[in-house]
Amino acid sequence: MRATTALKLRKRLIRRSAQEYSQAIRRTVQLLFLALNVWIGVQFYLFVRYYESGGTTLYASRPPGVEGWLPIASLMNLKVLLLTGVVPRIHPAGMFLLLAFIGVSFLLRKAFCGWLCPVGTISEYLWKLGRSTFRRNWMMPRWADITLRSLKYILLGLFLYAVVTMPVNAIDAFLGGPYGVISDVKMLNFFRTLTLAGGLVVAALVLLSVFYQNFWCRYLCPYGALMGMIARFSPARIRREPEPCIDCGKCAKACPSHLAVDRLVTITSVECIGCMECVAVCPAEGALALSVPRRKRLPAWAMAAAIAALFLGVTGYARVAGYWHTHIPPDVYMRLVPHADEFSHP
Numbered sequence: 001m002r003a004t005t006a007l008k009l010r011k012r013l014i015r016r017s018a019q020e021y022s023q024a025i026r027r028t029v030q031l032l033f034l035a036l037n038v039w040i041g042v043q044f045y046l047f048v049r050y051y052e053s054g055g056t057t058l059y060a061s062r063p064p065g066v067e068g069w070l071p072i073a074s075l076m077n078l079k080v081l082l083l084t085g086v087v088p089r090i091h092p093a094g095m096f097l098l099l100a101f102i103g104v105s106f107l108l109r110k111a112f113c114g115w116l117c118p119v120g121t122i123s124e125y126l127w128k129l130g131r132s133t134f135r136r137n138w139m140m141p142r143w144a145d146i147t148l149r150s151l152k153y154i155l156l157g158l159f160l161y162a163v164v165t166m167p168v169n170a171i172d173a174f175l176g177g178p179y180g181v182i183s184d185v186k187m188l189n190f191f192r193t194l195t196l197a198g199g200l201v202v203a204a205l206v207l208l209s210v211f212y213q214n215f216w217c218r219y220l221c222p223y224g225a226l227m228g229m230i231a232r233f234s235p236a237r238i239r240r241e242p243e244p245c246i247d248c249g250k251c252a253k254a255c256p257s258h259l260a261v262d263r264l265v266t267i268t269s270v271e272c273i274g275c276m277e278c279v280a281v282c283p284a285e286g287a288l289a290l291s292v293p294r295r296k297r298l299p300a301w302a303m304a305a306a307i308a309a310l311f312l313g314v315t316g317y318a319r320v321a322g323y324w325h326t327h328i329p330p331d332v333y334m335r336l337v338p339h340a341d342e343f344s345h346p
């Protein structure tokens with residue numbers, strides 16, 4: 001008994017001395033990526049307005065990054081690339097963004113969700129707002145949590161089934177047809193002209209995100225589900241060293257994915273978003289880190305640099321190789337954009 005107490009006392013004395021910057025670095029990356037998406041959104045809105053007004057409003061070129069919001073078209077294009085070796089001509093930027101995010105998730109856990117995704121960032125600010133307002137966030141009962149978590153896999157399964165069973169020539173015809181060409185405009189219009197039902201669903205999701213941590217991401221996002229499945233094979237993972245760990249439980253309490261960081265040695269869960277919140281709160285020197293093979297520790301700045309390198313590397317390649325832009329003549333947009341609502345899913 002005395003020996004155990006002595007050991008615990010000795011462990012408590014090994015406090016972390018270095019300053020912790022992981023969350024400041026992560027928040028900076030998140031806000032930069034959110035700002036990039038707002039910029040893309042504004043530019044795309046101006047582009048659409050120009051064609052809707054028959055060319056009388058301010059012109060802005062179409063930002064290819066908007067295709068990052070077309071995940072199904074990106075999956076279709078990826079299938080075409082894998083089967084034919086040819087880079088598709090409609091919405092190729094979305095496919096390259098998907099490849100960059102797959103690369104991030106494979107190498108750095110589900111860091112796309114924890115470091116880049118604008119929806120994840122907004123979601124995080126919402127639950128933090130809820131926590132500061134009500135001094136807590138709520139948790140689903142275990143049975144409900146497990147049941148709800150399966151929803152995102154069901155949605156992902158449906159999308160994958162649709163893409164996998166669609167022949168390459170059908171994908172070509174779909175993306176090259178009027179609906180496929182202006183699917184980005186239709187997506188913008190969906191949010192611009194929300195129906196009452198759509199508005200209620202968005203409001204409910206916002207409200208639930210205030211009470212429950214990452215409600216949308218944890219239960220409903222098929223993109224996050226795909227990233228999580230890829231991250232399952234990631235060499236990077238949170239690793240706890242039982243020797244210096246003082247079993248304070250702070251890491252588990254801080255984890256927005258509700259993982260038992262304080263009881264496991266390595267975190268390989270598909271729900272780990274690589275946010276390093278657990279690492280940030282750990283008081284014990286050397287007890288917890290994001291590690292790569294051979295127990296090499298990955299500091300937050302290296303994580304941010306690797307994410308930036310992957311993102312800029314893949315998108316930069318697409319630009320230099322001439323694959324970044326969808327080349328649609330202006331007269332086609334002039335014809336299709338004002339009548340976007342008339343085209344329905346074939």
Ligand code: SF4
Pocket residue numbers: 238254255256257258259261267271272273274275276277278279
């Ligand atoms: S285990 Fe750590 S890195 Fe993973 S989600 Fe939880 S807090 Fe974030």
Ligand code: SF4
Pocket residue numbers: 240244245246247248249250251252261262281282283284287288
């Ligand atoms: S925060 Fe977690 S890893 Fe760090 S000392 Fe406490 S229980 Fe151990």
